[in-house]
Amino acid sequence: MTREEYSKLIKELAPENAIYIMRCATITSGFERAESYRASGKNELADSLEKESIERVKKFNKLTPATVKVGDGVTINLWSDRHAATVIKVTAKTVTVRRDKATLNPDFKPEFILGGFAAHCTNQSEQSYTYEPDEKGEVRTFHWSDKFQRYGQPGNLTLSKGRHEFYDYNF
Known part of the structure; x- marks a missing residue:
């Protein structure tokens, strides 16, 4: 999955926090390593890393300027x-x-x-x-x-x- 592809996926899964998720090295490096593994023919490992990174996007629950509001x-x-x-x-x-x-x-x-x-x-x-x-x-x-x-x-x-x-x- 290229940077453009996972960026689009992140925007679909978490539009309000996409900018902050794209700055999260733990998540983005997972996608980048998966792309590297896929390029070297290690598709099973790449699929596993992509799945793990997608789960991290779904569970992203940090307090950010996009999600904080009075009363929280x-x-x-x-x-x-x-x-x-x-x-x-x-x-x-x-x-x-x-x-x-x-x-x-x-x-x-x-x-x-x-x-x-x-x-x-x-x-x-x-x-x-x-x-x-x-x-x-x-x-x-x-x-x-x-x-x-x-x-x-x-x-x-x-x-x-x-x-x-x-x-x-x-x-």
Whole structure:
């Protein structure tokens, strides 16, 4: 499949995010490697890579300027902790969010293994939260990075789709 062919396919499968998918090296390199394999007669391998790349296009679920809107639930990714928030303002290159009130399920009880200088929480992935808007929640603005294809930059706070509060007990 040539670049022109997979570009057309991406536009058909995900028109709103096609420009961002075409900038995703993981996806485009899959199509390019498939074309290379096909040219060298390795059609079965090429078919497999094309199928995998098409599945990645279908599952592309990143927060982008084309899909973000006011009222969306998002996650502020710190380093290992994450905070739930709601989009309150969108411009061409920025998203402003307000942190939500996240309440940990009272049935969750962290389980620790003691040892060394600290303890290790063995069940922290089982945390679950309920969310509600917080008019007094912290407000932050995130800028779209063309280079990194996301809101925020590595080493700083970033945004992702959906509300996913998480506290890292092991940090």
